[in-house]
Amino acid sequence: AANDRLHLAEIHVNIGYAYENLNNPTEALRYYTGALLIGEELNNLRIIARAAREMGNIYSQLCNEQEALRYYTQALEAAQKAGSKALLKDIYESLFEFHDENGRNEEAYQWLKKLVAIKDELYDEERTRQLIHNQIRYQTEKREEEVKLLRARELQNQIIIQNQRLQNYALIILILLVLAGIVILYNAFKRKKAYNELLEKEVQKRTAELQRYNEELAASNRQLEQSNMELERFAYIASHDLKSPLRNIISFLNLIERKVRQNPDPQLLEYLKFATDSAKQMHQLILDVLEFSRVNQDEVEMTDVDLNDTLVLALRNLKEEMSQKHAVVEASLLPVVHANSVYMLQLLQNFISNGIKYNESRIPLVQIGVEDKDDHYLFRVRDNGIGIEPEFHEQVFEMFKRLHTREEYQGTGIGLAMCKKIITKLGGKIWLESEPGKGTTFFFTLPKPQATSASANGTREQAATKTGQNADAVAT
Known part of the structure; x- marks a missing residue:
């Protein structure tokens, strides 16, 4: 029953607000008075403070200073007993405006000081609540991240144990x-x-x-x-x-x-x-x-590597394999990159060997090209082999991933994973384009050397031209 009366008082206050906004002070006073009586009946200080303040505002608008001041005083006492700073702020604001409109500057100034002070207190409290809320949210997010990390570690441990x-x-x-x-x-x-x-x-x-x-x-x-x-x-x-x-x-x-x-x-x-x-x-x-x-070692020797010389060495290492399948390797003029010479030899050998191994053409063909971009080189290794299904384009770079049985094609499933590891370690990217039966094109990038003198470039181009001729001779 008490809750019903309290809800009725709230309704009276809201209806009073509505009539007040419609410039109907008489009806507004009637509903505010009803709310005030219910608040006094229930001894609800917040309802008393709200209703009395609104009645004071209406009497102030009707220029009845005595009644306005009486209800403001009643509202102030109820708000102070309730300990509600929000209600006190509203009452201080009404008292300030009341005295200011009636030319009592000194009283208006005193109430303004109280209004500013309580607003500062409310701001500090709100800021404190927000800070506490942020701390709680941070702790909660931190715990969630820790739980996710623990789950990831548990999954990783399970995978390690399974392996x-x-x-x-x-x-x-x-x-x-x-x-x-x-x-x-x-x-x-x-x-x-x-x-x-x-x-x-x-x-x-x-x-x-x-x-x-x-x-x-x-x-x-x-x-x-x-x-x-x-x-x-x-x-x-x-x-x-x-x-x-x-x-x-x-x-x-x-x-x-x-x-x-x-x-x-x-x-x-x-x-x-x-x-x-x-x-x-x-x-x-x-x-x-x-x-x-x-490849995962932190410290490796990094030098300027002429890929033309590296290609010649790779073709010599693969000469027997190429001769058995009558394979042909074509390459354009390759640049000098800042890398590890062993890495680059492994890289080229793996790409060329894969292009020859997974190839049923009468004459397996591997073509190596490069494009000079702003801050990196874009390499392209194309073959006319058996191709790769689209759903395996990402999986082929995983360790031990094989798309064929050992009876069909020999291998351990590590070659392309090693290529990706080498290119990633050198700051590049790798991807492929392929269709079954139409060959495969591997793309990878390598950053350019930070500084290369003009004379060194000229020497490299001359050496690369000669090496490119040697590479063609070995390939065919």
């Missing part, structure tokens, strides 16, 4: 294959030894040869036992050093294969070939990963 599991599974499979080969060889050795014991009396003349053979097998067995011990420790040190153990495994498998070929067992040879190929693939993968990781 480690996959690596461990691969290592376990390789170890099992090698162990299976060792068991097969050991059983073959036992059968051979038993057979030799049965025929020992009949083959006296071959005793010395068989003895040497047994000694060699015993030495091989010791080597295999040592290899087995190394493989047992392999899982513990794999995360720190994969390269050396894999090289040992490949060497031992080659030794075993040579021994087995003296008494051929097709199934055993097939097992050995599978194990050797798997180990070599992993060894090549590790080499590529190590090369990829070297």
Whole structure:
């Protein structure tokens, strides 16, 4: 019931505002009086202060100073008891205007001072509330960012753990294959030894040869036992050093294969070939990963690299591959860039090798061009190969991303990822345009050297022209 009366008082005040705006003071006073009576009934100081102030304003407009001052005083007392600075501000403002309009300058000045003071207090309080609100919002946003960061780290850790599991599974499979080969060889050795014991009396003349053979097998067995011990420790040190153990495994498998070929067992040879190929693939993968990781080194030697000379060296390295597929490489005059010479050699070799490898044309063609922009060079490497589906244009630059099986095309899926890493490290960008069956064009940018003398440019152009001629000769 009290809430209903309070809402009724609010309605009276609002209707009074409406009549006051319509210049109908009589009706306005009637509704303000009703609101005042309800406020006194409920002892609601805020309603009393609001209604009394508005009644004072109307009596001031009607030039009834005595009634205006009485209601202003009642409003002031109610606002002070309520402790509402907002109501006090409105009443101070009405009292200031009341005295100012009636020529009482001194009283008007006193109320103006109070009005200014309470406005300053309200401003300070509002500023404090805003500051607290901003601090709370900042803390909330900070916590949200921390939660996002923690979630991102958790996801990254899960990915790392998953990759480690996959690596461990691969290592376990390789170890099992090698162990299976060792068991097969050991059983073959036992059968051979038993057979030799049965025929020992009949083959006296071959005793010395068989003895040497047994000694060699015993030495091989010791080597295999040592290899087995190394493989047992392999899982513990794999995360720190994969390269050396894999090289040992490949060497031992080659030794075993040579021994087995003296008494051929097709199934055993097939097992050995599978194990050797798997180990070599992993060894090549590790080499590529190590090369990829070297790109992340902070300090590398940066010099002015003439790409014409680098192209000639790359073509020499790929001469056998180009000769096998009758590939042709065409290149325009290339500039001098400020980079690492090894990086640039890897870059050009990867682009050219991919253009030749993923190519079913009768004569694979790779064309290298460059455009001189304001602050960088825009390079273009175009081939007439098999092309790339649009949905894979971004994915091909991811590490280990392969679009074909190893039976179709050899590779580890790191080449283009390494190209992107090198170009990004040198401050450039890389992208491609391609359609299936219509070849692929790789674009990448490299920043220009900061300062190059005119004489150096002239020398570079002469050297580049000669090198370009040499490149064409090697390419064809």
